[in-house]
Every structure is written in structure tokens, then in C-alpha cells.
Amino acid sequence: MASSLRTLLPRSTRHVGASALRTSSRCHLPQQQKRLQSTTLAAPDALDPKLTSIDLSGLSITQTTTPKSITPNEELVFGRTFTDHMMSIEWTAQGGWLPPRITPYQNLSLDPATCVFHYGFEAFEGMKAYKDRQGNIRLFRPDKNMQRMNRSAARIALPTFDGKKMIELITQFVKMEERFIPSKRGYSLYIRPTIIGTQRTLGVGPPGSALVYVIASPVGPYYPTGFKAISLEATTYAVRAWPGGVGNSKLGANYAPCIVPQMQAAARGMHQNLWLFTEIDPATGEKEDFITEVGTMNLFVALQNKNGQKELLTAPLDGTILEGVTRDSVLALARERMVPQGWQVNERKCTMRELSEAAAEGRLLEVFGAGTAAVVSPIRNISYRDQMIDCGLSPGKEVGPVTLQMKDWIEGIQYGEEEHPWSITI
Amino acid sequence: MASSLRTLLPRSTRHVGASALRTSSRCHLPQQQKRLQSTTLAAPDALDPKLTSIDLSGLSITQTTTPKSITPNEELVFGRTFTDHMMSIEWTAQGGWLPPRITPYQNLSLDPATCVFHYGFEAFEGMKAYKDRQGNIRLFRPDKNMQRMNRSAARIALPTFDGKKMIELITQFVKMEERFIPSKRGYSLYIRPTIIGTQRTLGVGPPGSALVYVIASPVGPYYPTGFKAISLEATTYAVRAWPGGVGNSKLGANYAPCIVPQMQAAARGMHQNLWLFTEIDPATGEKEDFITEVGTMNLFVALQNKNGQKELLTAPLDGTILEGVTRDSVLALARERMVPQGWQVNERKCTMRELSEAAAEGRLLEVFGAGTAAVVSPIRNISYRDQMIDCGLSPGKEVGPVTLQMKDWIEGIQYGEEEHPWSITI
Numbered sequence: 034m035a036s037s038l039r040t041l042l043p044r045s046t047r048h049v050g051a052s053a054l055r056t057s058s059r060c061h062l063p064q065q066q067k068r069l070q071s072t073t074l075a076a077p078d079a080l081d082p083k084l085t086s087i088d089l090s091g092l093s094i095t096q097t098t099t100p101k102s103i104t105p106n107e108e109l110v111f112g113r114t115f116t117d118h119m120m121s122i123e124w125t126a127q128g129g130w131l132p133p134r135i136t137p138y139q140n141l142s143l144d145p146a147t148c149v150f151h152y153g154f155e156a157f158e159g160m161k162a163y164k165d166r167q168g169n170i171r172l173f174r175p176d177k178n179m180q181r182m183n184r185s186a187a188r189i190a191l192p193t194f195d196g197k198k199m200i201e202l203i204t205q206f207v208k209m210e211e212r213f214i215p216s217k218r219g220y221s222l223y224i225r226p227t228i229i230g231t232q233r234t235l236g237v238g239p240p241g242s243a244l245v246y247v248i249a250s251p252v253g254p255y256y257p258t259g260f261k262a263i264s265l266e267a268t269t270y271a272v273r274a275w276p277g278g279v280g281n282s283k284l285g286a287n288y289a290p291c292i293v294p295q296m297q298a299a300a301r302g303m304h305q306n307l308w309l310f311t312e313i314d315p316a317t318g319e320k321e322d323f324i325t326e327v328g329t330m331n332l333f334v335a336l337q338n339k340n341g342q343k344e345l346l347t348a349p350l351d352g353t354i355l356e357g358v359t360r361d362s363v364l365a366l367a368r369e370r371m372v373p374q375g376w377q378v379n380e381r382k383c384t385m386r387e388l389s390e391a392a393a394e395g396r397l398l399e400v401f402g403a404g405t406a407a408v409v410s411p412i413r414n415i416s417y418r419d420q421m422i423d424c425g426l427s428p429g430k431e432v433g434p435v436t437l438q439m440k441d442w443i444e445g446i447q448y449g450e451e452e453h454p455w456s457i458t459i
Numbered sequence: 460m461a462s463s464l465r466t467l468l469p470r471s472t473r474h475v476g477a478s479a480l481r482t483s484s485r486c487h488l489p490q491q492q493k494r495l496q497s498t499t500l501a502a503p504d505a506l507d508p509k510l511t512s513i514d515l516s517g518l519s520i521t522q523t524t525t526p527k528s529i530t531p532n533e534e535l536v537f538g539r540t541f542t543d544h545m546m547s548i549e550w551t552a553q554g555g556w557l558p559p560r561i562t563p564y565q566n567l568s569l570d571p572a573t574c575v576f577h578y579g580f581e582a583f584e585g586m587k588a589y590k591d592r593q594g595n596i597r598l599f600r601p602d603k604n605m606q607r608m609n610r611s612a613a614r615i616a617l618p619t620f621d622g623k624k625m626i627e628l629i630t631q632f633v634k635m636e637e638r639f640i641p642s643k644r645g646y647s648l649y650i651r652p653t654i655i656g657t658q659r660t661l662g663v664g665p666p667g668s669a670l671v672y673v674i675a676s677p678v679g680p681y682y683p684t685g686f687k688a689i690s691l692e693a694t695t696y697a698v699r700a701w702p703g704g705v706g707n708s709k710l711g712a713n714y715a716p717c718i719v720p721q722m723q724a725a726a727r728g729m730h731q732n733l734w735l736f737t738e739i740d741p742a743t744g745e746k747e748d749f750i751t752e753v754g755t756m757n758l759f760v761a762l763q764n765k766n767g768q769k770e771l772l773t774a775p776l777d778g779t780i781l782e783g784v785t786r787d788s789v790l791a792l793a794r795e796r797m798v799p800q801g802w803q804v805n806e807r808k809c810t811m812r813e814l815s816e817a818a819a820e821g822r823l824l825e826v827f828g829a830g831t832a833a834v835v836s837p838i839r840n841i842s843y844r845d846q847m848i849d850c851g852l853s854p855g856k857e858v859g860p861v862t863l864q865m866k867d868w869i870e871g872i873q874y875g876e877e878e879h880p881w882s883i884t885i
Binding site for chain 2: 074112119146239275
């Protein structure tokens with residue numbers, strides 16, 4: 034690797050004087066040090082107000098002169114067609130966030146040495162705008178997406194921003210694209226905020242410039258003709274994430290390495306792969322395969338304990354799983370609405386051994402993935418080493434009652450059928 | 460994450476019919492399965508000859524009409540100025556590699572939905588062209604770079620290619636840029652082959668199209684005024700790589716997450732960070748911090764065992780370290796030339812405890828980083844938890860004899876002063 038000490042630090046001197054950086058490090062180091070103890074790592078200047086604030090009054094809008102036609106609902110493919118415009122904001126280490134712009138959807142023109150192409154300086158979010166029965170446009174928990182995007186950006190030395198201001202910009206952009214939001218339940222406008230490093234040099238260091246852009250794609254329901262339970266292959270030869278790594282951030286870095294294991298699973302007839310993390314189980318002293326997440330979704334397990342207690346569980350936020358917004362929503366709703374019905378709801382580690390035993394003893398009720406695209410995704414079975422674990426769906430059934438209930442609760446809120454603080458009319 | 464089953468597989472149907480993919484999976488699966496047992500994962504179609512061959516006869520060359528001026532040697536900064544041209548080859552899942560092109564150095568124009576911006580579909584290489592005293596241009600072990608680039612690409616479902624053909628193209632490109640290759644020893648033309656996924660959809664799956672491009676930047680010596688030993692901070696709060704992860708591939712994914720720990724080290728006055736991997740030491744049953752690599756270089760330790768035996772060691776290729784070309788060269792030369800002098804040369808795990816004990820007992824002789832940029836980089840001390848480990852350099856000395864000897868051997872070969880099969884005149 035050809036980095037150089039001289040290029041490593043500070044953030045490109047083409048953009049920021051060393052003295053400016055030193056000042057900001059000095060101001061923020063104690064806070065940084067404190068954050069180190071928790072889960073978020075960030076560049077020393079990540080919290081400098083001068084570098085994180087966005088001036089909404091500077092927004093410029095250029096309308097397209099060639100509006101696109103609307104793709105019919107039944108022809109929508111996830112992330113393939115986009116709306117007329119995009120929103121973008123450039124950042125430099127010297128000037129912070131420059132005035133935001135809404136422009137016609139257009140190519141990015143970037144020097145081939147730009148750091149996003151070489152060193153993985155990229156993070157993104159996935160969120161949706163929904164149209165309710167009254168014709169209002171709604172966002173679902175956008176504050177959670179902005180918080181996570183800031184955590185992701187900070188982890189790879191990209192700039193952070195004022196999340197509320199970014200939501201205002203996204204709101205303005207989405208309103209401009211209203212005609213692309215399908216009004217049928219299950220349909221929505223998928224919004225993709227993206228941040229990339231744009232420094233045009235090959236030195237390995239914190240980017241001296243960056244770009245946030247937001248594009249949007251009208252999407253249909255994950256299951257247009259009703260649920261279809263999927264089969265998983267538990268991956269035993271590759272590891273997605275580990276404590277102290279970046280598997281809990283929504284970085285480009287976490288996605289490309291997942292494709293081959295997914296293709297391998299598919300080559301053996303399974304729909305997705307299940308990611309495991311193998312370590313000593315403190316309870317037994319034995320090496321165990323712990324469940325983490327499925328493909329690009331978080332995983333939930335509904336089972337009956339040996340004493341008959343019903344439990345909904347998902348892996349804890351230990352750095353090895355993505356901190357999903359849908360995961361958080363499922364947990365919150367389950368705690369509010371299932372606990373009174375006698376359920377235990379737990380974020381805890383679960384081994385494949387426990388899952389397999391529960392299945393063998395008829396105690397495994399349901400397993401489902403949870404993510405922005407599908408909301409929930411029922412799982413029929415899991416191929417694991419020499420076993421095929423049946424996840425409890427009756428033959429002929431494609432979804433269990435917990436999974437179905439959760440989808441109805443969440444979609445009810447997303448589409449404004451149930452008034453809830455998570456759903457924001459814009 | 461908003462992926463969809465429909466978009467996961469196969470490689471974009473916009474580029475390749477499902478039947479073509481199925482055929483190629485069927486042909487290659489046994490081989491794939493076998494490869495799974497070793498270190499390389501690849502997409503099922505990674506070895507299809509139709510998709511990996513390059514037709515050199517199709518090369519088109521467009522000369523620049525605005526040749527750049529040559530940057531004076533003393534003003535060269537790593538990876539900041541580039542030559543007049545770039546070489547590029549597009550790939551599609553349908554047609555394989557399209558005719559290669561050498562064009563004026565120019566921006567890439569990419570749709571904002573292109574998968575390289577979102578999912579980390581990017582891998583690269585770092586190699587150099589040297590001018591020898593006779594004015595010949597030389598490459599150093601380019602076959603190793605092409606092998607690794609293919610391994611990296613395959614790991615993230617990007618296409619592979621015929622490495623010999625790619626070297627021929629790089630050769631032709633470098634010859635065109637001859638005037639940019641500084642002729643002084645220590646100077647060279649840094650060559651950056653890059654591969655990116657170019658599919659313009661947000662579905663998470665194997666890219667249906669990709670681009671290889673090669674750019675080049677004249678660079679000066681890492682230590683223009685002689686060696687300067689550096690200080691390291693051992694990072695105990697973040698982990699670079701994990702067995703079963705992708706830390707042994709040269710992916711963009713491995714770089715951005717390393718910047719904040721490097722900035723944190725710098726904020727505490729250290730030049731680089733040292734990556735550790737913590738696990739149970741089978742020899743003792745204790746949890747130990749094992750040395751892996753330094754910043755963006757491999758790490759070598761020269762020490763005297765308790766019985767007086769001199770040993771040069773580096774971490775083994777267990778998936779947690781990059782498979783460095785310089786690392787491999789140092790090992791080969793050490794085995795050939797140091798073993799006869801009574802040294803042991805080992806790829807083995809080494810704990811911080813062992814390093815610290817050796818230092819305390821005066822048995823730690825030298826520590827150095829090894830990589831393409833610096834060849835070798837001497838290390839003065841390592842801050843580790845509450846200790847500062849002195850790496851054996853006498854006060855006032857900036858480099859030890861082993862480190863210096865290794866640099867002289869390798870540079871001697873690179874600049875053609877010693878004829879050696881590693882150095883190829885083009």
C-alpha cells in the first residue's frame with residue numbers, strides 16, 4: 034500500500050490549514066475520547082459546528098426541462114428507475130457544507146483518483162416516503178436514519194451534519210417529486226441519501242472534501258402477490274462483521290463482501306444467507322455459532338422456552354449487526370403490544386444450537402427478517418451444516434401470525450392508518 | 460436495507476440471461492466448492508473464459524492534445540499529480556471485457572445510483588515503474604499484483620481477467636507515459652490499477668457491469684532526506700480484520716475504516732497505528748493481543764530469542780493481514796540471504812507480550828513496516844496500553860541494519876542494479 038506519512042494527516046492541506054485542524058482537535062478531544070469508550074468512533078473534527086451546519090437559505094433549485102414519464106406500478110423494480118431530480122450538498126474541510134442544490138437527476142463527474150473509488154469512503158441510508166389515503170406524504174422515523182448516517186460518516190472520517198436540516202432538505206426534495214410516489218398501500222418512494230469522499234488524491238487520509246446526495250426511486254411491495262417464505266443458508270466459511278469492526282455502520286464496505294456468500298447460497302437453492310458469529314459461549318465454555326443477521330436484514334426469532342414462555346428475540350447491538358430502524362421499530366412495538374399478551378421480548382444472543390433444539394422440540398414458532406424493503410420477511414427453513422432447520426411454518430403457509438401482525442402494525446403507522454409519532458406528515 | 464430477492468440474483472438480468480448464469484454456475488460449482496475450502500471466495504461465474512479474456516488487438520489509443528508539464532522531482536507529492544493518459548476496459552456480464560482503451564486522463568461520468576458509490580464494489584493495486592541507469596523502464600513483480608487484484612475482485616463478485624494480458628496493457632500505457640517516470644533512484648511512477656462495479660441500480664447483487672482503469676502518478680521517495688523512524692500507537696478499541704472477513708484482499712472496504720484510528724493515534728502524537736487481533740493464545744490459554752499489521756503496511760520484527768537465536772518474523776497469512784508483495788519479497792530475500800547468516804525467518808503469530816518482554820530484556824533488535832510506498836519503514840517505539848515499547852533503535856539512529864539491508868536489496872532489484880527475475884524490463 035502506497036500511503037505516505039505526509040499524506041495521512043491532517044485532513045488534506047489543500048482544504049484546511051494544519052492550525053485549523055489542530056484547534057478543532059484540541060477542542061473536541063476530551064469529548065472524542067469519551068465517545069471512544071462507547072460505540073462511535075469519529076474524526077477529531079467531526080463535531081466542529083462550523084463544519085457540520087447546513088444553511089438552508091442557500092438552497093438553489095433547478096427544475097428539469099425533460100420530466101420523466103411515470104413507470105406503471107406493476108413495472109416497478111427496486112432501485113432501477115429514479116425521479117426527475119436529486120438533492121446534493123458539497124462539503125470541504127475549509128468551508129464546511131456549501132449551499133444545497135436540487136438539480137435534474139444527472140451523472141456525477143469525478144476524477145478517477147477520487148477517494149470514493151479507492152478507499153471505500155461511502156455511507157448511505159435507506160428510507161421511504163409514503164402516500165396516505167388522504168394524499169399526504171409521510172416519512173417514517175427519518176431522525177433515526179439521519180442519526181445513523183452521521184454515525185456511519187463519522188466512523189470513516191467523513192463529515193457529519195445537522196440531521197434536522199438534512200430532513201428539511203429531503204422533505205423539500207420529496208415534495209418536488211410527489212408525482213412519483215405511488216399511492217397504493219405497499220408502494221412508496223425509496224429515498225437513498227448517500228455520502229461519498231471526493232478528494233482527488235491517492236494519499237490514505239481523511240477526505241478534505243465530500244458530497245452528500247439524495248436520489249429517489251419509486252418502489253413496489255416486496256411481496257406483490259402475498260408473502261413468500263424464504264430459505265436461508267447459514268454461512269460457515271465467511272464472517273460479515275466482528276466486535277470492533279464496522280458491521281454496525283451503514284457503509285458501502287459492508288455490502289460488496291456479502292455478495293459471493295449470497296450467490297453461493299443461491300447456487301445451492303437457498304434465497305439468502307444467514308450470517309453467524311462464532312465464539313466461546315460464556316454459559317457453556319463451548320465454541321458456538323451465534324445468529325447475527327440475514328442477508329441485508331436483521332433477524333427475529335419467536336420461540337417457546339422450555340418452560341412454555343413465549344419469547345421474541347433478536348441479536349443485541351454488539352457491533353456485529355446493523356442497527357436497523359425496522360429492528361428498533363419491531364422491538365418497540367413488541368414491547369408495547371406483545372409483552373402485555375404474555376410475551377418476553379429480548380435482545381440477546383442466540384446460538385444455532387438453541388434454534389435447532391427449539392425446532393426439534395416443536396418450540397420454534399416463527400423466524401423473520403426485518404428491514405426497510407420488506408418490513409418483515411418470513412423464513413421457512415435454514416440450512417446449517419448438515420441440518421435443515423424447520424422454522425415452524427405449517428406446510429402451505431407462507432407467514433406466521435407474529436410476522437404478519439408486525440407487518441400490519443408497522444405499515445399501518447407508515448401509511449398513516451394509525452396515527453403515531455413515528456410517521457411524519459410533510 | 461432495501462434489497463430485494465428479485466434483485467439479488469442472478470447477475471443483473473439487464474446484462475446476462477438467467478440461463479447463461481445457470482450454465483456457468485453448473486460448470487464451475489465443484490471447482491468453486493473446492494476453492495471455498497481455501498482462502499478465495501468468488502462468484503460462480505468468476506472463471507468463465509468468455510468473461511475473463513481480454514482482446515489486446517482491440518486496443519484503441521487516443522493521444523492527449525494538451526500534454527501536462529512535468530512536476531519537478533522535489534515538488535512531487537504521493538498520488539497528487541497524474542500523467543497525461545489513463546487505460547480503461549469496460550466489462551459486462553453479457554459480453555465480458557470490451558476493447559481496451561488508452562485515452563487522455565479524464566473524469567469518470569457515472570450515474571449517482573452506480574453500485575460503486577453505495578456497496579463498496581471496488582478493489583485496487585499499487586505498483587511502480589522504475590527507470591534504471593540505462594534508461595530502461597522496469598516493473599517489479601507485476602504478476603503478483605495481478606494475481607492479488609483477481610483475488611480481490613473475485614471476493615466481491617467483480618469480474619476477473621487474464622493477468623498477463625493486463626500486464627501487457629499496463630506496459631503499453633506506462634511506455635506512453637515514459638516522460639513522467641523520474642530517473643533518480645528512489646523515484647518512480649506509481650501505478651494504480653482500479654476495478655469498480657458500474658451497475659446503475661440499487662439492488663444488492665453481483666454487478667452486471669464493471670470498469671478497470673489504470674492511472675499513474677510520478678512519486679518521490681518516502682524518505683527524501685533519509686530514514687525517519689516512526690512511532691506507533693497499538694489500537695485496542697478497533698479491529699481491522701477478522702478470519703473469514705476480507706482483510707486479506709485489497710478492497711476499498713479495508714481502508715476508510717482505518718482512518719479514524721490513525722487520526723486518533725496522531726492526536727496523541729504518534730505517526731501511525733498498529734493493528735492488533737485479540738484471541739486466546741493456544742500456547743497459554745490466555746487472551747492475548749497479537750500483532751497483525753501497521754497502518755497500511757505489513758509489520759516485521761527482528762529479535763533475539765531467549766536462547767540467543769536471531770529471528771525475523773511477520774504475521775502469517777490467516778486472513779487478518781494484507782498479502783503484501785513487499786512482505787513476500789522481504790520474506791523470500793530473508794530466507795535466501797539471512798538464513799545462511801544464522802537467522803531464522805518465520806511467518807508466525809507474535810503477541811504484544813512477547814514484543815514487550817523482548818524489548819525489556821534487550822532482545823528486540825528492529826521493527827519495521829513493509830509496503831510498496833516506503834519499501835521499509837523503521838519503527839522507533841510502540842505505545843501499547845500503559846507501556847511505551849522501545850523497538851531497539853539506538854538514540855540518534857533512524858534505521859537498523861536489517862531494515863537498511865532489506866531496503867538496499869529490494870531497491871537494488873527494482874532499479875535493475877541487481878539482475879533478478881522479479882524485475883522486468885519493458
